[in-house]
Amino acid sequence: QYVLTQPPSVSGAPGQRVTISCTGTNSNFGADFGVHWYQHVPGRAPKLLIYDNTNRPSGVPDRFSGSKSGTSASLAITGLQADDEADYYCQSYDSDLNDSWVFGGGTKLTVL
Amino acid sequence: QVHLVESGGGVVQPGRSLRLSCAASGFSFSAYAIHWVRQAPGKGLEWVAVIASDGGNKYYADSVKGRFSISRDNSKNTLYLQMNSLRIEDMAVYYCVRDGGWQKYFDYWGQGTLVTVSS
Numbered sequence: 001q002y003v004l005t006q007p008p009s010v011s012g013a014p015g016q017r018v019t020i021s022c023t024g025t026n027s028n029f030g031a032d033f034g035v036h037w038y039q040h041v042p043g044r045a046p047k048l049l050i051y052d053n054t055n056r057p058s059g060v061p062d063r064f065s066g067s068k069s070g071t072s073a074s075l076a077i078t079g080l081q082a083d084d085e086a087d088y089y090c091q092s093y094d095s096d097l098n099d100s101w102v103f104g105g106g107t108k109l110t111v112l
Numbered sequence: 113q114v115h116l117v118e119s120g121g122g123v124v125q126p127g128r129s130l131r132l133s134c135a136a137s138g139f140s141f142s143a144y145a146i147h148w149v150r151q152a153p154g155k156g157l158e159w160v161a162v163i164a165s166d167g168g169n170k171y172y173a174d175s176v177k178g179r180f181s182i183s184r185d186n187s188k189n190t191l192y193l194q195m196n197s198l199r200i201e202d203m204a205v206y207y208c209v210r211d212g213g214w215q216k217y218f219d220y221w222g223q224g225t226l227v228t229v230s231s
Contacts, residue, residue: 002156033216034215034216034217036212036215036217036218038157038218040157044223045207045221045222045223045224046157046207046218046221047221048212048217048218048219048220048221051212051215051217051219052215052217057219089156089157091157091217091218092216093216098171098174100159100171100173100174101147101159101162101216101218102159103156103157103158103159104156105156106156106157
């Protein structure tokens with residue numbers, strides 16, 4: 001089981017907006033640890049998309065945005081493109097689980 | 113640019129050992145903590161271990177504690193993962209990942225190396 005909860009799949013047509021939710025607990029999001037998002041195309045290295053809730057690394061398009069409130073977070077992707085099709089993971093840090101880095105189970109984004 | 117290249121994966125029987133390596137380049141290796149993260153077939157990402165920049169502090173996931181050991185050689189810009197008493201459930205792609213800092217995220221990932229545990 002995963003400490004952070006994500007939907008298994010989402011889908012959208014090209015040009016549309018999709019959101020991926022990530023639910024945490026009081027020992028990670030609720031303890032003010034940030035949420036971070038990664039894009040993973042199978043067979044390739046995962047890529048950091050959003051760090052510390054809302055920040056985009058250099059080179060990540062502003063079509064990707066993140067938010068966090070309480071024990072919930074979300075990743076939004078606007079202007080959906082075919083090459084956005086990938087697995088998306090949220091990640092945080094948990095103070096209850098022997099101080100460990102934790103992930104959600106991942107969400108498969110399908111571009112219709 | 114930052115490069116992390118894992119090696120050492122392969123097929124190993126349950127109960128045996130394997131050592132993974134990660135060669136780093138493009139950044140000041142000795143200034144960063146480095147992690148191992150794995151992905152079992154059909155599963156999500158799982159954090160495995162981390163080592164501080166000077167090699168002093170090491171932390172492990174409960175699932176590998178006592179069996180795996182993380183180490184580094186800053187003179188060779190190389191990270192290691194010694195995996196002992198391997199189990200079927202350790203079968204995964206193992207990624208070498210650079211620590212992003214106090215916000216506790218991962219900023220650069222390697223391509224991964226596959227460890228297959230099978231009799």
